[in-house]
Amino acid sequence: MKYFYSILLSCGLFACTKTETIAPKAEPGNRIESFRIVNVQGEPLEAAISDKENTITVYWPFYKQLSILEPAIALPAGATISPASGTLIENVFEALRTERKTTYTVTGADGSRREYKLQLKVLQPELVLKEVSSPDDIKAFSINMKEQYSSFSVTIQGSGFLENNDLMRVVPVDADGKELPPFMLGITNLGDITRITLHCEKYQEPYSPLVQALPATGLYRLRVYCYGRVKTLQFPIRINKLQ
Amino acid sequence: MKIKLTSILALAFLMACSKDDAPVKPDEPAGGGGNTVKTGTYRVVNLVADTSATSAGDAVSLYYSLEENKVVPASQRQTGNWDIVFYGIYNSSIYPNNGAAQGSPGYGGPGKAEIAVIVDRKFDVQYYDTTNFRPTQIPVPAALWNEAYAKVTQVPAGLKFVTRDIGLDHFLGGFDGWGYYDFYGRLFPGDPQKSHVVYTMPRVMIVKTHKGRYAKLMMESIYKDSPANPNRTNKPGYITFRYSIQMDGSVNLNIP
Numbered sequence: 001m002k003y004f005y006s007i008l009l010s011c012g013l014f015a016c017t018k019t020e021t022i023a024p025k026a027e028p029g030n031r032i033e034s035f036r037i038v039n040v041q042g043e044p045l046e047a048a049i050s051d052k053e054n055t056i057t058v059y060w061p062f063y064k065q066l067s068i069l070e071p072a073i074a075l076p077a078g079a080t081i082s083p084a085s086g087t088l089i090e091n092v093f094e095a096l097r098t099e100r101k102t103t104y105t106v107t108g109a110d111g112s113r114r115e116y117k118l119q120l121k122v123l124q125p126e127l128v129l130k131e132v133s134s135p136d137d138i139k140a141f142s143i144n145m146k147e148q149y150s151s152f153s154v155t156i157q158g159s160g161f162l163e164n165n166d167l168m169r170v171v172p173v174d175a176d177g178k179e180l181p182p183f184m185l186g187i188t189n190l191g192d193i194t195r196i197t198l199h200c201e202k203y204q205e206p207y208s209p210l211v212q213a214l215p216a217t218g219l220y221r222l223r224v225y226c227y228g229r230v231k232t233l234q235f236p237i238r239i240n241k242l243q
Numbered sequence: 244m245k246i247k248l249t250s251i252l253a254l255a256f257l258m259a260c261s262k263d264d265a266p267v268k269p270d271e272p273a274g275g276g277g278n279t280v281k282t283g284t285y286r287v288v289n290l291v292a293d294t295s296a297t298s299a300g301d302a303v304s305l306y307y308s309l310e311e312n313k314v315v316p317a318s319q320r321q322t323g324n325w326d327i328v329f330y331g332i333y334n335s336s337i338y339p340n341n342g343a344a345q346g347s348p349g350y351g352g353p354g355k356a357e358i359a360v361i362v363d364r365k366f367d368v369q370y371y372d373t374t375n376f377r378p379t380q381i382p383v384p385a386a387l388w389n390e391a392y393a394k395v396t397q398v399p400a401g402l403k404f405v406t407r408d409i410g411l412d413h414f415l416g417g418f419d420g421w422g423y424y425d426f427y428g429r430l431f432p433g434d435p436q437k438s439h440v441v442y443t444m445p446r447v448m449i450v451k452t453h454k455g456r457y458a459k460l461m462m463e464s465i466y467k468d469s470p471a472n473p474n475r476t477n478k479p480g481y482i483t484f485r486y487s488i489q490m491d492g493s494v495n496l497n498i499p
Contacts, residue, residue, distance in 0.1 A: 038353065039321055039322045039323065039352050039353045040342070040351070040352070040353055041342045041343055041351070041352075041353065064351050065350070065351045066321055066351055066352075067318070067320070067321055067351075068318060068319055068320070068321050068322060068352075070322055088319065088322065090318050090319075091318060
Protein backbone atom coordinates (compact mmCIF):
# COMPACT_ATOMS: atom_id res chain seq x y z
CA MET A 1 0.00 0.00 0.00
CA LYS A 2 2.84 2.31 0.93
CA TYR A 3 4.44 1.54 -2.41
CA PHE A 4 1.20 2.29 -4.19
CA TYR A 5 1.17 5.88 -2.87
CA SER A 6 4.81 6.31 -3.82
CA ILE A 7 4.02 5.14 -7.31
CA LEU A 8 1.05 7.50 -7.57
CA LEU A 9 3.19 10.33 -6.22
CA SER A 10 5.98 9.66 -8.65
CA CYS A 11 3.43 9.44 -11.49
CA GLY A 12 2.26 12.88 -10.47
CA LEU A 13 5.78 14.18 -10.51
CA PHE A 14 6.47 12.72 -13.91
CA ALA A 15 3.23 14.21 -15.26
CA CYS A 16 4.36 17.62 -14.10
CA THR A 17 7.73 17.50 -15.77
CA LYS A 18 5.93 17.21 -19.12
CA THR A 19 4.63 20.81 -18.88
CA GLU A 20 6.97 23.11 -20.74
CA THR A 21 6.84 26.79 -21.58
CA ILE A 22 7.55 27.27 -25.25
CA ALA A 23 8.56 30.75 -26.37
CA PRO A 24 6.32 32.06 -29.19
CA LYS A 25 7.84 31.94 -32.60
CA ALA A 26 9.56 35.22 -33.35
CA GLU A 27 7.65 37.53 -35.71
CA PRO A 28 9.36 37.77 -39.06
CA GLY A 29 11.53 40.87 -39.35
CA ASN A 30 10.17 41.81 -42.76
CA ARG A 31 6.62 42.66 -41.74
CA ILE A 32 4.74 45.92 -41.42
CA GLU A 33 3.78 46.60 -37.81
CA SER A 34 1.37 49.41 -38.57
CA PHE A 35 0.27 51.54 -41.50
CA ARG A 36 -1.59 54.73 -40.65
CA ILE A 37 -2.96 57.46 -42.90
CA VAL A 38 -2.12 60.66 -41.07
CA ASN A 39 -3.30 63.48 -43.38
CA VAL A 40 -6.80 63.56 -41.92
CA GLN A 41 -8.68 65.51 -39.28
CA GLY A 42 -8.65 63.80 -35.88
CA GLU A 43 -7.49 60.23 -35.41
CA PRO A 44 -5.38 58.68 -38.19
CA LEU A 45 -6.91 55.93 -40.34
CA GLU A 46 -5.50 52.58 -39.27
CA ALA A 47 -5.00 50.17 -42.17
CA ALA A 48 -5.68 46.46 -41.82
CA ILE A 49 -2.50 44.47 -42.45
CA SER A 50 -2.62 40.83 -43.38
CA ASP A 51 0.68 38.97 -43.09
CA LYS A 52 -1.03 35.91 -44.53
CA GLU A 53 -2.30 37.61 -47.70
CA ASN A 54 0.50 40.20 -47.71
CA THR A 55 -1.95 43.07 -48.09
CA ILE A 56 -2.42 46.51 -46.60
CA THR A 57 -6.06 47.56 -46.76
CA VAL A 58 -7.06 51.15 -46.08
CA TYR A 59 -10.77 51.69 -45.45
CA TRP A 60 -12.31 55.13 -45.16
CA PRO A 61 -15.77 56.67 -45.41
CA PHE A 62 -16.48 58.47 -48.70
CA TYR A 63 -17.35 61.74 -47.02
CA LYS A 64 -13.73 62.27 -46.09
CA GLN A 65 -13.20 62.88 -49.82
CA LEU A 66 -9.50 62.16 -49.61
CA SER A 67 -7.61 62.88 -52.81
CA ILE A 68 -4.17 62.09 -51.43
CA LEU A 69 -2.92 59.79 -48.68
CA GLU A 70 0.08 60.23 -46.44
CA PRO A 71 1.05 56.99 -44.70
CA ALA A 72 3.11 56.68 -41.53
CA ILE A 73 4.53 53.16 -41.46
CA ALA A 74 6.01 51.39 -38.44
CA LEU A 75 8.49 48.56 -38.98
CA PRO A 76 10.48 46.17 -36.76
CA ALA A 77 13.96 47.33 -35.75
CA GLY A 78 16.40 47.35 -38.63
CA ALA A 79 13.80 46.89 -41.36
CA THR A 80 13.36 49.26 -44.29
CA ILE A 81 10.46 49.86 -46.66
CA SER A 82 10.10 51.14 -50.19
CA PRO A 83 8.36 53.45 -50.95
CA ALA A 84 9.43 55.00 -47.64
CA SER A 85 7.05 55.97 -44.86
CA GLY A 86 5.61 59.42 -45.61
CA THR A 87 5.74 58.98 -49.39
CA LEU A 88 2.48 60.46 -50.62
CA ILE A 89 -0.04 58.33 -52.47
CA GLU A 90 -1.19 60.89 -55.01
CA ASN A 91 -4.36 61.16 -57.05
CA VAL A 92 -6.43 58.71 -55.06
CA PHE A 93 -9.49 59.05 -57.33
CA GLU A 94 -7.41 57.95 -60.31
CA ALA A 95 -5.98 55.09 -58.25
CA LEU A 96 -9.51 53.93 -57.42
CA ARG A 97 -10.73 54.35 -60.98
CA THR A 98 -7.86 52.59 -62.70
CA GLU A 99 -7.23 50.09 -59.91
CA ARG A 100 -3.67 51.31 -59.88
CA LYS A 101 -1.28 48.79 -58.34
CA THR A 102 0.95 49.92 -55.51
CA THR A 103 3.35 47.54 -53.83
CA TYR A 104 5.39 48.08 -50.68
CA THR A 105 8.58 46.06 -50.25
CA VAL A 106 9.85 45.48 -46.73
CA THR A 107 13.43 44.35 -46.22
CA GLY A 108 14.12 42.91 -42.79
CA ALA A 109 17.33 43.34 -40.81
CA ASP A 110 18.33 39.85 -41.99
CA GLY A 111 17.91 40.87 -45.63
CA SER A 112 14.72 38.89 -46.25
CA ARG A 113 12.10 40.66 -48.35
CA ARG A 114 8.34 40.70 -48.44
CA GLU A 115 5.94 42.46 -50.76
CA TYR A 116 2.64 43.90 -49.61
CA LYS A 117 -0.11 44.93 -51.99
CA LEU A 118 -1.95 48.15 -51.17
CA GLN A 119 -5.74 48.00 -51.36
CA LEU A 120 -7.86 51.14 -51.18
CA LYS A 121 -11.48 50.68 -50.08
CA VAL A 122 -13.93 53.53 -49.86
CA LEU A 123 -17.03 52.84 -47.81
CA GLN A 124 -19.63 54.52 -49.95
CA PRO A 125 -23.34 54.21 -50.69
CA GLU A 126 -24.43 52.41 -53.82
CA LEU A 127 -24.43 54.44 -57.02
CA VAL A 128 -27.85 54.17 -58.67
CA LEU A 129 -28.35 55.49 -62.19
CA LYS A 130 -31.62 55.99 -64.01
CA GLU A 131 -31.45 55.09 -67.68
CA VAL A 132 -31.41 57.99 -70.14
CA SER A 133 -32.56 55.87 -73.10
CA SER A 134 -34.79 52.83 -73.33
CA PRO A 135 -34.65 50.02 -75.93
CA ASP A 136 -37.41 51.72 -77.99
CA ASP A 137 -36.19 55.24 -77.49
CA ILE A 138 -32.47 55.83 -77.99
CA LYS A 139 -31.91 59.48 -77.08
CA ALA A 140 -29.79 61.42 -79.58
CA PHE A 141 -27.56 64.47 -78.98
CA SER A 142 -25.75 66.54 -81.57
CA ILE A 143 -22.90 68.96 -81.77
CA ASN A 144 -22.62 71.09 -84.90
CA MET A 145 -19.05 71.89 -85.87
CA LYS A 146 -20.18 74.43 -88.47
CA GLU A 147 -21.63 76.72 -85.86
CA GLN A 148 -19.45 79.09 -83.91
CA TYR A 149 -20.90 77.76 -80.69
CA SER A 150 -22.65 74.45 -80.27
CA SER A 151 -23.28 72.29 -77.25
CA PHE A 152 -25.48 69.67 -75.67
CA SER A 153 -26.16 68.55 -72.13
CA VAL A 154 -27.28 65.24 -70.71
CA THR A 155 -28.72 64.90 -67.22
CA ILE A 156 -28.42 61.61 -65.39
CA GLN A 157 -30.77 61.14 -62.46
CA GLY A 158 -30.09 58.73 -59.66
CA SER A 159 -28.57 58.66 -56.22
CA GLY A 160 -25.19 58.37 -54.64
CA PHE A 161 -23.49 61.19 -56.57
CA LEU A 162 -21.06 63.46 -54.78
CA GLU A 163 -21.26 67.24 -54.51
CA ASN A 164 -17.58 67.37 -55.42
CA ASN A 165 -17.11 67.29 -59.21
CA ASP A 166 -13.40 66.62 -58.81
CA LEU A 167 -14.24 63.15 -57.55
CA MET A 168 -16.57 62.24 -60.41
CA ARG A 169 -15.88 61.47 -64.04
CA VAL A 170 -18.32 60.51 -66.79
CA VAL A 171 -17.13 59.04 -70.08
CA PRO A 172 -18.89 57.72 -73.18
CA VAL A 173 -18.01 54.09 -73.90
CA ASP A 174 -18.18 53.12 -77.57
CA ALA A 175 -19.44 49.87 -79.07
CA ASP A 176 -15.97 48.31 -78.75
CA GLY A 177 -15.87 49.09 -75.05
CA LYS A 178 -13.35 51.90 -75.49
CA GLU A 179 -13.66 54.93 -73.22
CA LEU A 180 -13.67 58.40 -74.77
CA PRO A 181 -12.42 61.50 -72.92
CA PRO A 182 -14.68 62.75 -70.12
CA PHE A 183 -17.58 65.17 -70.28
CA MET A 184 -17.46 68.49 -68.51
CA LEU A 185 -19.60 68.29 -65.36
CA GLY A 186 -22.16 71.02 -64.74
CA ILE A 187 -21.80 73.13 -61.65
CA THR A 188 -25.39 74.34 -61.47
CA ASN A 189 -26.46 71.23 -59.54
CA LEU A 190 -23.56 71.19 -57.09
CA GLY A 191 -24.91 70.00 -53.79
CA ASP A 192 -27.70 68.01 -55.48
CA ILE A 193 -26.58 64.43 -55.15
CA THR A 194 -29.55 63.06 -57.09
CA ARG A 195 -28.46 64.29 -60.51
CA ILE A 196 -25.43 65.24 -62.55
CA THR A 197 -25.33 67.19 -65.77
CA LEU A 198 -22.83 66.42 -68.51
CA HIS A 199 -21.78 69.05 -71.01
CA CYS A 200 -20.11 68.80 -74.36
CA GLU A 201 -19.40 72.06 -76.13
CA LYS A 202 -17.67 73.30 -79.24
CA TYR A 203 -16.50 76.86 -79.02
CA GLN A 204 -12.96 78.08 -79.49
CA GLU A 205 -9.96 76.01 -80.43
CA PRO A 206 -8.42 74.03 -78.96
CA TYR A 207 -11.60 71.97 -78.70
CA SER A 208 -12.07 69.75 -75.69
CA PRO A 209 -10.51 66.27 -75.95
CA LEU A 210 -14.04 64.81 -76.13
CA VAL A 211 -15.07 66.97 -79.09
CA GLN A 212 -11.85 66.06 -80.84
CA ALA A 213 -12.30 62.35 -80.19
CA LEU A 214 -15.92 62.03 -81.30
CA PRO A 215 -16.47 60.48 -84.74
CA ALA A 216 -19.38 61.58 -86.99
CA THR A 217 -21.86 59.40 -85.14
CA GLY A 218 -21.95 56.58 -82.68
CA LEU A 219 -23.78 54.80 -79.90
CA TYR A 220 -22.31 55.21 -76.46
CA ARG A 221 -23.07 53.86 -73.07
CA LEU A 222 -22.38 56.36 -70.33
CA ARG A 223 -20.02 55.26 -67.58
CA VAL A 224 -20.03 57.13 -64.28
CA TYR A 225 -17.04 57.00 -61.95
CA CYS A 226 -18.02 58.36 -58.58
CA TYR A 227 -15.03 58.23 -56.23
CA GLY A 228 -14.87 54.55 -55.19
CA ARG A 229 -17.82 53.43 -57.31
CA VAL A 230 -18.35 52.88 -61.01
CA LYS A 231 -21.48 52.13 -62.98
CA THR A 232 -22.33 51.97 -66.67
CA LEU A 233 -25.77 52.64 -68.11
CA GLN A 234 -27.36 49.67 -69.83
CA PHE A 235 -28.85 51.48 -72.85
CA PRO A 236 -26.75 53.74 -75.06
CA ILE A 237 -27.27 57.28 -76.28
CA ARG A 238 -26.41 58.45 -79.78
CA ILE A 239 -23.98 61.33 -80.28
CA ASN A 240 -23.74 62.99 -83.69
CA LYS A 241 -20.96 65.33 -84.68
CA LEU A 242 -22.21 67.34 -87.67
CA GLN A 243 -19.35 68.46 -89.88
CA MET B 244 27.12 113.62 -49.65
CA LYS B 245 23.74 113.33 -51.17
CA ILE B 246 24.95 110.77 -53.68
CA LYS B 247 26.72 108.81 -51.01
CA LEU B 248 23.67 108.64 -48.81
CA THR B 249 21.51 107.55 -51.72
CA SER B 250 23.89 104.80 -52.67
CA ILE B 251 24.05 103.57 -49.10
CA LEU B 252 20.31 103.56 -48.99
CA ALA B 253 20.15 101.74 -52.31
CA LEU B 254 22.70 99.24 -51.10
CA ALA B 255 20.77 98.68 -47.90
CA PHE B 256 17.65 98.15 -49.93
CA LEU B 257 19.38 95.63 -52.17
CA MET B 258 20.72 93.74 -49.22
CA ALA B 259 17.36 93.69 -47.58
CA CYS B 260 15.93 92.24 -50.73
CA SER B 261 18.65 89.75 -51.44
CA LYS B 262 17.13 87.32 -48.98
CA ASP B 263 13.80 87.55 -50.64
CA ASP B 264 14.27 87.54 -54.34
CA ALA B 265 15.37 83.95 -54.60
CA PRO B 266 13.50 82.55 -57.58
CA VAL B 267 10.53 80.45 -56.69
CA LYS B 268 10.32 77.24 -58.63
CA PRO B 269 6.75 76.03 -58.88
CA ASP B 270 7.90 72.60 -60.03
CA GLU B 271 10.07 71.87 -57.05
CA PRO B 272 9.20 68.51 -55.54
CA ALA B 273 7.43 69.05 -52.26
CA GLY B 274 6.96 66.71 -49.37
CA GLY B 275 7.84 68.58 -46.22
CA GLY B 276 11.54 67.99 -46.56
CA GLY B 277 12.08 70.06 -43.46
CA ASN B 278 13.75 72.92 -45.33
CA THR B 279 12.09 75.46 -43.12
CA VAL B 280 12.98 79.12 -43.27
CA LYS B 281 14.47 81.12 -40.42
CA THR B 282 12.52 83.80 -38.57
CA GLY B 283 12.63 86.74 -40.91
CA THR B 284 11.00 88.80 -43.62
CA TYR B 285 10.60 87.39 -47.08
CA ARG B 286 9.34 88.97 -50.23
CA VAL B 287 7.93 86.89 -53.06
CA VAL B 288 8.00 88.71 -56.36
CA ASN B 289 5.97 87.98 -59.51
CA LEU B 290 5.03 84.52 -58.40
CA VAL B 291 3.38 83.10 -61.48
CA ALA B 292 -0.07 81.95 -60.55
CA ASP B 293 -2.37 81.80 -63.53
CA THR B 294 -1.40 84.26 -66.19
CA SER B 295 -4.25 83.29 -68.47
CA ALA B 296 -6.78 84.16 -65.78
CA THR B 297 -9.74 86.32 -66.64
CA SER B 298 -12.44 87.71 -64.42
CA ALA B 299 -14.79 85.11 -65.91
CA GLY B 300 -13.75 82.16 -63.81
CA ASP B 301 -11.51 80.70 -61.20
CA ALA B 302 -7.79 80.75 -61.77
CA VAL B 303 -5.56 77.76 -61.16
CA SER B 304 -4.99 77.62 -57.42
CA LEU B 305 -1.58 78.27 -56.00
CA TYR B 306 -0.69 76.49 -52.77
CA TYR B 307 2.10 78.03 -50.72
CA SER B 308 4.15 77.00 -47.72
CA LEU B 309 5.18 80.01 -45.65
CA GLU B 310 7.37 77.84 -43.46
CA GLU B 311 9.35 76.62 -46.45
CA ASN B 312 8.81 79.64 -48.71
CA LYS B 313 7.76 77.61 -51.71
CA VAL B 314 4.89 76.53 -53.94
CA VAL B 315 3.28 73.17 -53.19
CA PRO B 316 1.56 71.12 -55.94
CA ALA B 317 -2.23 71.28 -55.92
CA SER B 318 -2.37 67.49 -55.67
CA GLN B 319 -1.15 67.90 -52.09
CA ARG B 320 -4.04 70.09 -51.00
CA GLN B 321 -5.07 67.52 -48.37
CA THR B 322 -1.70 67.48 -46.65
CA GLY B 323 0.00 69.65 -44.07
CA ASN B 324 2.64 70.76 -46.57
CA TRP B 325 1.14 74.20 -47.26
CA ASP B 326 -0.21 77.12 -45.24
CA ILE B 327 -2.17 79.35 -47.61
CA VAL B 328 -3.65 79.07 -51.09
CA PHE B 329 -4.31 81.82 -53.61
CA TYR B 330 -7.68 80.71 -54.90
CA GLY B 331 -10.61 81.77 -57.04
CA ILE B 332 -10.97 84.70 -59.43
CA TYR B 333 -7.53 86.23 -60.14
CA ASN B 334 -6.22 84.07 -57.25
CA SER B 335 -7.65 86.74 -55.01
CA SER B 336 -9.03 84.59 -52.16
CA ILE B 337 -6.42 83.60 -49.63
CA TYR B 338 -7.60 80.52 -47.77
CA PRO B 339 -5.71 79.00 -44.84
CA ASN B 340 -5.00 75.26 -44.95
CA ASN B 341 -7.83 74.11 -42.74
CA GLY B 342 -9.12 70.58 -43.09
CA ALA B 343 -12.14 71.16 -40.87
CA ALA B 344 -13.51 74.06 -42.93
CA GLN B 345 -16.18 72.80 -45.31
CA GLY B 346 -15.93 74.22 -48.80
CA SER B 347 -12.34 75.27 -48.29
CA PRO B 348 -9.55 73.87 -50.51
CA GLY B 349 -7.89 71.93 -47.68
CA TYR B 350 -11.13 70.34 -46.51
CA GLY B 351 -10.71 66.74 -45.38
CA GLY B 352 -6.98 67.07 -44.88
CA PRO B 353 -5.04 67.56 -41.65
CA GLY B 354 -4.66 71.35 -42.01
CA LYS B 355 -4.97 73.51 -38.90
CA ALA B 356 -4.03 76.91 -40.32
CA GLU B 357 -6.12 80.05 -39.74
CA ILE B 358 -6.08 83.58 -41.05
CA ALA B 359 -7.18 87.06 -40.00
CA VAL B 360 -7.02 90.52 -41.47
CA ILE B 361 -6.22 93.47 -39.25
CA VAL B 362 -8.58 96.36 -39.83
CA ASP B 363 -7.58 99.67 -38.28
CA ARG B 364 -10.13 102.25 -39.35
CA LYS B 365 -8.15 105.15 -37.86
CA PHE B 366 -5.30 104.18 -40.13
CA ASP B 367 -7.54 103.32 -43.09
CA VAL B 368 -9.06 106.84 -43.37
CA GLN B 369 -5.76 108.00 -44.84
CA TYR B 370 -6.56 106.21 -48.12
CA TYR B 371 -10.01 104.68 -47.72
CA ASP B 372 -13.65 105.72 -47.49
CA THR B 373 -14.73 103.77 -44.42
CA THR B 374 -18.43 104.30 -45.15
CA ASN B 375 -18.53 103.22 -48.77
CA PHE B 376 -15.65 100.78 -48.51
CA ARG B 377 -13.44 101.98 -51.33
CA PRO B 378 -10.11 103.71 -51.72
CA THR B 379 -10.13 107.49 -51.82
CA GLN B 380 -6.88 107.73 -53.71
CA ILE B 381 -5.09 105.54 -56.22
CA PRO B 382 -2.25 104.87 -56.00
CA VAL B 383 -2.34 104.55 -52.24
CA PRO B 384 0.66 106.53 -50.93
CA ALA B 385 3.67 104.23 -50.87
CA ALA B 386 4.66 105.22 -47.34
CA LEU B 387 1.43 103.79 -45.94
CA TRP B 388 2.43 100.27 -46.96
CA ASN B 389 5.59 100.25 -44.89
CA GLU B 390 3.83 102.04 -42.06
CA ALA B 391 0.97 99.54 -41.93
CA TYR B 392 3.38 96.63 -42.07
CA ALA B 393 5.76 97.98 -39.44
CA LYS B 394 2.91 98.81 -37.07
CA VAL B 395 2.12 95.15 -36.58
CA THR B 396 4.73 94.07 -34.06
CA GLN B 397 2.81 91.19 -32.59
CA VAL B 398 -0.37 89.21 -33.06
CA PRO B 399 -3.04 91.58 -31.68
CA ALA B 400 -4.75 90.26 -28.57
CA GLY B 401 -8.28 89.10 -29.30
CA LEU B 402 -7.79 89.07 -33.06
CA LYS B 403 -10.51 86.94 -34.61
CA PHE B 404 -9.07 84.22 -36.80
CA VAL B 405 -11.19 82.55 -39.46
CA THR B 406 -10.92 79.39 -41.51
CA ARG B 407 -12.60 80.90 -44.57
CA ASP B 408 -10.77 83.11 -47.05
CA ILE B 409 -9.60 86.69 -46.86
CA GLY B 410 -10.09 88.20 -50.29
CA LEU B 411 -11.51 91.20 -52.08
CA ASP B 412 -12.73 93.90 -49.72
CA HIS B 413 -16.52 94.08 -49.39
CA PHE B 414 -17.01 92.37 -52.73
CA LEU B 415 -19.93 89.92 -52.91
CA GLY B 416 -20.26 89.96 -49.15
CA GLY B 417 -19.52 92.14 -46.21
CA PHE B 418 -16.02 90.96 -45.42
CA ASP B 419 -12.96 93.10 -45.03
CA GLY B 420 -10.21 92.13 -47.42
CA TRP B 421 -6.78 93.02 -48.71
CA GLY B 422 -7.77 94.50 -52.06
CA TYR B 423 -10.42 96.58 -53.74
CA TYR B 424 -11.96 95.16 -56.90
CA ASP B 425 -13.22 98.01 -59.04
CA PHE B 426 -15.75 96.03 -61.04
CA TYR B 427 -17.29 98.98 -62.91
CA GLY B 428 -14.27 101.25 -63.03
CA ARG B 429 -16.01 103.64 -60.63
CA LEU B 430 -12.78 105.15 -59.35
CA PHE B 431 -11.89 106.34 -62.86
CA PRO B 432 -15.17 107.13 -64.62
CA GLY B 433 -15.02 107.08 -68.40
CA ASP B 434 -11.79 105.10 -68.63
CA PRO B 435 -12.59 101.68 -70.13
CA GLN B 436 -9.16 100.38 -69.14
CA LYS B 437 -10.08 100.84 -65.49
CA SER B 438 -12.92 98.41 -65.00
CA HIS B 439 -12.19 94.98 -63.52
CA VAL B 440 -9.02 96.14 -61.85
CA VAL B 441 -7.86 94.96 -58.43
CA TYR B 442 -6.06 97.49 -56.25
CA THR B 443 -4.19 96.15 -53.27
CA MET B 444 -4.50 98.10 -50.05
CA PRO B 445 -2.07 98.40 -47.12
CA ARG B 446 -3.76 95.73 -45.03
CA VAL B 447 -1.86 93.23 -42.96
CA MET B 448 -3.04 89.68 -42.56
CA ILE B 449 -1.97 87.31 -39.82
CA VAL B 450 -1.58 83.66 -40.70
CA LYS B 451 -1.36 80.96 -38.10
CA THR B 452 0.46 78.27 -40.04
CA HIS B 453 -0.50 74.61 -40.10
CA LYS B 454 2.26 73.95 -37.56
CA GLY B 455 1.02 76.79 -35.32
CA ARG B 456 3.53 79.53 -36.05
CA TYR B 457 2.52 83.12 -36.71
CA ALA B 458 3.30 85.21 -39.75
CA LYS B 459 2.18 88.63 -40.91
CA LEU B 460 1.56 88.95 -44.61
CA MET B 461 0.79 91.78 -46.98
CA MET B 462 -0.30 91.51 -50.58
CA GLU B 463 1.50 93.97 -52.79
CA SER B 464 0.13 93.23 -56.23
CA ILE B 465 -1.48 90.62 -58.44
CA TYR B 466 -0.05 92.24 -61.59
CA LYS B 467 3.27 91.70 -63.27
CA ASP B 468 5.98 93.97 -61.86
CA SER B 469 3.56 95.48 -59.32
CA PRO B 470 2.39 98.69 -61.05
CA ALA B 471 1.34 101.32 -58.50
CA ASN B 472 -1.71 102.23 -60.56
CA PRO B 473 -2.69 99.17 -62.59
CA ASN B 474 -5.17 99.03 -65.44
CA ARG B 475 -6.47 96.44 -67.86
CA THR B 476 -3.26 96.39 -69.88
CA ASN B 477 -1.35 95.00 -66.90
CA LYS B 478 -1.04 91.24 -66.74
CA PRO B 479 -2.69 89.62 -63.73
CA GLY B 480 -1.60 86.31 -62.26
CA TYR B 481 1.77 87.52 -60.98
CA ILE B 482 1.49 87.60 -57.22
CA THR B 483 3.81 89.78 -55.17
CA PHE B 484 3.61 89.68 -51.40
CA ARG B 485 5.80 90.02 -48.37
CA TYR B 486 5.63 88.15 -45.13
CA SER B 487 7.45 87.95 -41.82
CA ILE B 488 7.36 84.67 -40.01
CA GLN B 489 8.17 83.95 -36.37
CA MET B 490 9.56 80.44 -36.08
CA ASP B 491 9.87 80.30 -32.28
CA GLY B 492 6.12 79.84 -31.85
CA SER B 493 5.58 83.17 -30.08
CA VAL B 494 3.26 86.01 -31.12
CA ASN B 495 6.21 88.38 -31.53
CA LEU B 496 6.15 89.80 -35.05
CA ASN B 497 8.71 92.51 -34.46
CA ILE B 498 10.87 90.99 -37.16
CA PRO B 499 13.35 93.01 -39.18
